[in-house]
Amino acid sequence: MSASPVLITGGAQRLGRHCAERLLDDGHPVIISYRRERPELDELRRRGVVTLAADFASEAGILDFIARLKAETRSLRAIVHNASDWAPDTTGDEAGTNFERLFRVHMQAPYLINLHCRELLEACSEPQRDIVHMTDYVVRKGSKKHAAYAASKAGLDNLTLSFAALYAPRIQVNAIAPALIMLNEGDDEAYAEKARAKSVMEMVPGPGVIYQSLRYLLDNRYVTGVTLPVDGGRHLR
Template sequence: MTCSSPILITGAAQRLGKAAALWFADQGYPVIISYRSDHHDLSEFHQKGIITLQADFSTPEGISDFIHHLKQQTSSLRAVIHNASDWLPDSSDMEQMSEGFTRLFNIHMLAPYLINQQCQPLLLASDGPRDIVHMTDAVVSKGSRKHGAYVATKAGLESLTQSFAAMFAPQIRVNAIAPALIMFNEDDDDAYKAKALKKSALQTEPGADVITRTLDYILNNPYLTGVVIPVEGGRSVV
């Protein structure tokens, strides 16, 4: 499949975002990614012609700066996939609590909100299907004892899915994916892995491919908007 308008994937220097970016590039899509830290090896992206833009979504200024540079790179977009995320535990210190919540709010809610609004003309400039996908979290439906701010801001992003679906219809479809455990981190020990796997009915680490397949399904389904697709291995039935 080929498309002249790029797919934008935020926070795509590693893990799920990286897998999606490389897969879409292999399918013939132009791809633009944002990445947060300059320690990432970006050579694999550049070899596939993927445009990489450094961005700090933790501040309004950083979000605005990213949007400015994005508009210098392209005049249209096929899709926007909001994958940028941060994982901060709650703190007992009031100052840290405030700073952490603000950071998570900016990354999970303010950045998608502003990017969607500012990129609407770029999406409308594409002459084919147009999609926005929010990456939320399956834990939104259950809450968390230790990551309340994280869950709250992901829940806010999930709510924005319905709002933008209503605002941008019928020209732009807006959906969300709510994953649970998809990939372990390299430093996760065996005890943690065993405990985590038991939280789902399927008790498996599926890998990034299940998210890439879900993204492909969303972008190629002409009758889907305003929905949240759980990709969580049956956590809701355990």
């Protein structure tokens, strides 16, 4: 248990929400950012989670979030960069705008938060402080339909190495690279079967495997600058 909260960006749903709830179960205070209001936030607030609205699609929005975060807490035990935008590529006039938004959400926001919130991590009285970047399996292979997404996640993966070297030994910086972890509402069995077939483990594991990976990083004092693949052995297909 830590008195300093863990920050999870994009913590209102799916993997971010699951990790927030599990951290609460383990006794850690939690702060999350969220892009828009949704019913799930009420339950998180009831459990004591601090929820901060954030627009990471602009530099001004990122800096505004950082200012409000610093007004909320004097220290952080960890930062988990989970905010993400799974936007497909476009070929029209909006292509450049789409790429810029993904760059800001996946790279600029973590970059600026890491820089400006270093003091919050160093103020934590615990012996371990962490930054964890949530990247993606597609960093390894690219994507025909989500090239901008894959490129910006690859940039986030590289930031892991830079910040790990910069912040050692006081702050550990690592990444988790998931493949498909959860199905979406409306995904039919045909889609699920196709998804399972992409890995040698032949399963859609659910969000628990991500929390296990996050817990490993938060509990291990001798790991930094690494990316943990959580993909069911896709590279073996």
